[in-house]
Amino acid sequence: MNKIEHIGIAVADLKAAGSLYEKLLNTTIYKIEDVASEGVKTAFLQIGPNKIELLEASADDSPIAKFIAKKGEGIHHIAFEVDNIVAEMARLKSEGFVLLSDEPKRGADNKLVCFVHPKSAGGVLVELVQEIG
Ligand code: ZN
Numbered sequence: 001m002n003k004i005e006h007i008g009i010a011v012a013d014l015k016a017a018g019s020l021y022e023k024l025l026n027t028t029i030y031k032i033e034d035v036a037s038e039g040v041k042t043a044f045l046q047i048g049p050n051k052i053e054l055l056e057a058s059a060d061d062s063p064i065a066k067f068i069a070k071k072g073e074g075i076h077h078i079a080f081e082v083d084n085i086v087a088e089m090a091r092l093k094s095e096g097f098v099l100l101s102d103e104p105k106r107g108a109d110n111k112l113v114c115f116v117h118p119k120s121a122g123g124v125l126v127e128l129v130q131e132i133g
Helices: 014-025 063-071 085-094
Strands: 003-010 031-035 040-047 050-057 074-081 105-107 111-116 126-131
Touching: 003 063, 003 126, 014 040, 014 050, 050 063, 063 074, 085 111, 085 126
Parallel strands: 003 050, 074 126
Antiparallel strands: 003 074, 031 040, 040 050, 105 111, 111 126
16 A cells, blocks of 8 residues: 555535635645445545545435444544555455455545445554546
């Protein structure tokens, strides 16, 4: 894995959280994107080489809606950049990690993504991301 690509934060209200994080980080949101397949609306802020992804549920059965109902707003996942997501998924599987999908999915911000189950990763939801060239 190359680096932390972004940290995902679950928020109840993307507009309110967006202006809060713009103030906090003293920068502006550079992209807002609907990821209908995951039931989320996302907003991205860039901090040096890293990003913050704000996630708001766009459907009642969205994983973000469930997360907020259970734990409230806050850090949802950590995403690591990889060069070859398929190879990295195979490596993690062989190490005993549980992946949430068998194939990479198309995620926000022009990425292929795959999540690692938090129960197999010390309680942290881990996302692998590979830039789509
Ligand atoms: Zn993410």
